[in-house]
Amino acid sequence: MKFVLTGDSDCPIARIALAQGESVRTESGSMVYSRGVEITGGLNTKKKGLGGVLSAIGRSITSGESMFVTTATGTQSNGELAIAPPIPGKIMELHVDAAHQYRLNTGAFLACDESVDFTMVNQGITKALFGNTGGLFVMELQGEGSVLASAFGDVLALDVVPGEPLTVDNEHVVAWDAGLDYHIEVASGIFGFTTGEGLVNTFTGSGRVYIQTRNLANLAQAMHPYLPTTSS
Secondary structure, three states: OOEEEEOOOOOOOOEEOOEEEOEEEOOOOEEEEEEEEEEEEEEOOOOOHHHHHHHHHHHHHOOOOOOOEEEEOOOOOOOOOOEOOOOOEEEEEEEEEEEEEEEEEEOOEEEEEEEEEEEEOOOOOHHHHHHOOOOOOEEEEEEEEEEEEOOOOOEEEEEEEEEEEEEEHHHHHHEOOOOOEEEEEEEHHHHHHOOOOOEEEEEOEEEEEEEEEEEEEEEEEEHHHOOOOOOO
């Protein structure tokens, strides 16, 4: 994927160059503008028929990802597609190959090469109910190519090494190496309950975790007192 990030560094757009016949897949609704590009939509699934419809609906309900995915294909030698996430923050590129596979949290997916496969991986009912950040499924990336992911605020890469678990607030997790083990739990002890730390992911093994510096849930909570209410 050939792209450049332009605009304000805190609120960039990704301008993707597409040669004739070259395609990328993007999150539905992310397009800012296009030229020399054909845009087509489809269900967020590889299954056909009723099974595909149900699969796409299930992904949308359980993971927060769109029911639809958009495919953009260049119709001329210098096609261009500009995309942006719905919230302010950084856009980062992940390179996927046999040695580098990732999982994305809810809403982090923005675009990928057609050569990248994505599937929804079941977290298990306990993680889903307590996690509140990936639903029943998280997105697993395989194949080979580039993926664009978005974050609220800046992105920091944290390395996990054997014997040194890394604990991250659920709402700050963007992506992580698929080979890492992780579990979701309530922050333990008085510390968790008195400071509102709430739910956390603990990662173990060897790999990297990408986190966002801002928390959308906290922003929504902070804005709530200032929102108009319906008077009776």
